[in-house]
Amino acid sequence: MRLSSDHPPDRALLDPVLTPRLGAGGAGSPDDTDAEVIRRSLHDPEGFAEIFRRHFTAIHRYAAARLGAAADDVAAETFLAAFRQRERYRNRR
Template sequence: MAAPPTVGDPPTRAGDDAMVITTSVREPERFAILYDRYFEEIYSYLSVRLGPEAAEDLAAETFLTAFRKRHTFAPERGAVRPWLYGIATNLVAGRRRTLARMLAAFRRAPSAREIEEGMEDRVTARLDAGRARGPLGMALAGLSKGDRDVLLLVALAGLTYDEVAKSLCIPYGTVSSRLNRARRKVRAALENVDPMNGDSDG
């Protein structure tokens, strides 16, 4: 079966990005070129996943992490853009784990019921369902982390299958199977939803 078509970065841009990051090991100020090229794109992706306030911090952290690890980037692995999305996606996972631990700590403190409820609201708002409400948010939250990451990298970031594979360091075939599974589950969850009000028929 033929692989789905990919668009991705133009070869010239991908090659230039790789050259910029390689050069930035010796000339750190060159890294600013990548920041200027991709910050808004990474911020937009994180904003949908976590909300604008958290996205601001994590977008900055994405580039700080990339700067610190720039000497480990291997041009033969592919373009810089998927690498940045991989870092951002890992930071999302880390943020969710931190929030979950905080929520668990509040739940263990019976005297902190009001604080717990407020924290639970914030955790819910930062799930990968983003700030989406209703059935779509529930459907996304119900996916496994791996399936959700693949679906959102394709749907929000517009990455190709090959770029997603490089971002998450998984085989190309795994991207396809995870995406198909995620789409089936989301489609099934939304099957009985009234598009006018977001409510299910049942």
């Protein structure tokens, strides 16, 4: 799926794995810290979608300003790497 830097992704177009579930057993409250969301995502991988929702636009904008058309791929790879390595995140910082 190609995403434009001019338009944030439409949540309805996202893969169901990336659609956060709020409430009991889900991603939690939008007021939770990133550390809390990441910690919970270790047991509920779908909860990592909240991190995507919070940070995609900024990461994509940064990559687009430096790399142009490659920003879509760079942003996608950034979140894939973050998801795969989320157990290494230091919650205490």
